[in-house]
Amino acid sequence: MSFLSAGTLRFLAGRLGQAVIQVLGVVTIVFILLRLTGDPAALLVPQQATAEDIARVREQLGLDQPIWIQYLDYLGGLLRFDFGYSFIQNRPALTLIGERLPFTVDLALAALVLSVAVGVPVGIISAVYRKRIAGRVLMPVVLVGQSMPAFWLGLLLILIFSVNLRWLPATGVDGVTSLILPAVTLASLSFATIARITRSSFLEQLSADYVRTARSHGAGTGRVLFGHVLRNASIPVVTLVGLEIASLLGGAVITETIFAWPGIGQLTVQSIQANDFPVVQAIVLLVAIVYIAANLVTDILYSVIDPRVRLTAGK
Amino acid sequence: MTSEQGLRPTPPSIPDATPAPRPPRKRRLPRLRDFRSALPFVVILGIYIVVALVPALFVGSVDVAAELSDRLLPPGSVTDTGTHFLGTDQLGRDVLNRLVFGTRVSLTIAVSAVVFAGLVGTTLGVIAGTYRGALGALIMRLADVVLSVPFFLLAILTVVALGPSLVNVVICLALVRWPRYTRVAYGQTLEAGGKEFVTSATAIGATKLWVVLRHVVPEVLPSVIVVATLELGTMVLYEASLSFIGLGVQPPTPSWGAMLSDGRAYIGTAWWLTTFPGLALFVLVLSVNLLGDFVRDRLDPSEQALRQ
């Protein structure tokens, strides 16, 4: 198969190597930046502690050693799949993340589905009907989602649906009903982006030669749209969705905090504020891997779809 | 020509292939009468800029003194200091006054961050697209690295390292956002590189730099502008997040971001604390975005074709 040509393999190997270096780069930057900030030892001792107590804690956590030694220890640990122990809870960082990750995945998936289910049709409508009122009004509405602070929408939804109407719970994890408000809040951001890119992607395709040709041959607009335009327009949308997953996983901080959703977004902000280095590093590593992997996969997909990319790789 | 092309994965090199079918001509420069339908947004933006430059014209001097007995008064309340058209905040200061003075701070931060990030990011993206190879790969991978660190973390660490101040907030925001422009610029540079007028210019011996400046940059700009317009509102919201963790502009300096984060606890009661900065932000973002779309539409030949 021509797909597995030497050029392709070289391309893939190159990208994989770059991906590994990228992940390493992210982790190193975060590692250094964390140690440039305040010292977690002071946060881990009670108020009556003495300077000796703080020094003892610092030594116990290995923070009194030079940075490069700490870094080498950390890398060595990574090679053994040891991601460190949380300073606060004294449990493996990976365990903590493992406990919280499913909740974020649930929330991110729900938000993603919602924003695609709403964003794509909105994007299509505003592209197809761009001259009519429907199309022109939709874009400002979409912009509301992008210019409104997430906490505003979240707290507003809580006020309306939990406190006043009592239809939905405000906080906590308790079945499908508790997922609705946080998912809507989280979706409000990405739905706008998806709508915009769907719209512009559609516009691009609508002006393309092959569309004009198909129409000039008498094909109905519906068939043109569904058959060709949708397929081609969906490429950037799909790649965007892939990237959004990664950003949803690492983000959703505000949404999770407001709705008391026990995901890794909440864990991230709590760990950063408590200077719980091992947990922060583990989360960053995880998100970086997911993000860079998503990038890599979409690059590969892109190269599969567009042969020019493959054939000219490595030049 | 998609404005959100930066959100695609950066396409690996496509050196000589022609991109998707396009009308093979350059843009025509927009004529003045084309801007008629953009006029309302230009006016709105003009108002914002004037308010930002000379706030004292509208509301006198900035209200920074706390007046605790006048806390959380609803819009329209009258006190010794006058009528509070938009109410008072949690320390008794006039909301309208702080909104107007906050315009300067927030607009400065947002515009500076966007300009800074845009210049740096676009330049890097054009360089990466022009001088492909090790340098290009390095730039793009660096962009990916920055994109994969969570904003919250990068923001805190930057501000902690530099200290909270208006300048450092701008630096922090720019550091976090420049990769978005790089990706867009890179993609557009690659597409432009395959166009006829570029290859023909190179063929007649023009230097790469001249080609880049004369031909590539005008191709890149429209998409970058659209990204920049999207980013403006986001920058103000990010400043609000920084203020919420205490690392934005320091009190008592007013900014929309600080007002939004301070008012968060009062959404159910003193709704005016968040609603008015939110509205100001929304109108700004709307105007900038629609104006950006408008500019992009006018400069994009495929759109021009659609319009005929």
Add this chain to the structure above:
Amino acid sequence: MPTPATPALALQPRAHVPRGPKRVIRRLLSTGSMAAAGAVLVAGCSLSSGVPSTSGEGSGPVADASITIDLSNYPSTLDPALQYDESTYSVYRNIYDQLLRRDPKTLEPTPWIATEWENTSPTEWTFTIRDDVTFSDGTPLTASDVAFSISRILDPALNSAQFANFSAIASAEATSPTELKVTTKAPSPTLLTYLTTLSIVPQAYVEEVGAEGLNSAPVGSGPYTLEAATAGSEVRLTRNDSWWSDAPSIEDVVFRSVPDASARLADLQSGTATLALGLTADQAIQLESGTDVEVLSAPTERVAYLGLNALGDTATSDPDIREAIKLAIDYDSIIDNLLGGYASPVGTILTPLAFGYPDGTSDNEYDPDRAKALIEQSGIQDPELVFPSSPSYDPQIIQAIQSDLEAVGFSVSIENSDQATYLKKVQSPAHDWGSLRFGLWSCSCLDADGVLYPLFRTDTIWSSWSDPDFDALVDHARTTLDEDERVADYEQAVSIVSEQTPGIGLYQVDAIYGAAPELDWTPDAVQSLFVDQMSLGG
């Protein structure tokens, strides 16, 4: 494929436009919404856990009731020897018994697991331990478990945050199953008060499963046992029917972690939560006006204070400036307007609840004119103050203080940073952290020793002041058991602090809770949260 010559063909005749796109869009919408609903259902199925309902209508306490308590954080551990922040101890102190409890009215240590005690020598105490207590795994609680619980905290390998609270203890040993001997390094007047926070763990079990095992499967002798825990979200406790004391009225309690204060309020208003901790004064005011959620509050021993830098290169090294700062702050305005009355004025850095509080201390004065005069007297033109802070402290209070100080002629610049950097800054022995800092201090000991010593004695991490007389006084008061001597020492120490103003007490903090009206419970000054003291429908 050749490009069509006439671009006009790109436009379809109007008649064709409506049908196609609409059908496409409708198809997309229906597929999309089905997909969305499907995904949401699938995701939701894995999340069901069921919320216990708050029962409790009618007269008289309801037996076997369930309640839900909203905390501001998830408990960081269920091992009672480690952290002891409110969200954490509120949960584990219901699973374990403590050696002593406090009398709700007098707040004095009262018998609990220890029925009586004797001070056999200045550094030796003998406690008599109950013999009718069993842990939830059936093993009896003996004095050696108590000794083990103490030694564990003192073991450096455990890295306990409570080490400093018990560091006065040299050793603890069980001389019989019902007798415990505690030896202190020096006479310790605060030993009993800290022992009210000592939770007792089963020695055999802990030696078998280790600290991590204790955290994930706690075994205590207390009124409740762990039923289930969802990491980061909630902890469920259920009544221990073999508890040695009076059976609690509440059968099930769910502690939920809800970090956002507005969300906690929403839970109260929507009836999801029976009790919520950590409400702000503004929220209390909102609840009081027209909701049926009740506000419960109690003055605590927590004091809000300003620490001044007397040793650094800053305006506050001048005692007149420090005194001027004390006079420039409008305490009543802060208490009435910002705190809605949920605070009380103080005249020192101690609250009246602390042992050693000099009776008859008058509240701080607010006198901006005298403050201005003092600034002039100091000779410093346009004094500048640097005010470091972090998001842990209420920005409204910080800004109100800034505003008061600027009104008398200071120029105050606030420098926010994250908490870790802030602590590093203000605890630095170089005393270069600025001029004044805000703090909330509570030692959970109800004793002046826990406040004055760490805050003002020379060379502690918090002190940016030095006075040898003060040092002598607090050193002495810390190591004598004679109450009269201690009272005299602290009276003198407090008057030195009043003169030299290394710190200013701003107000005594009330703890504010929101509760469903059917909850019958009274909060106390040490913010204990014993579910066995609660009932519904009373």
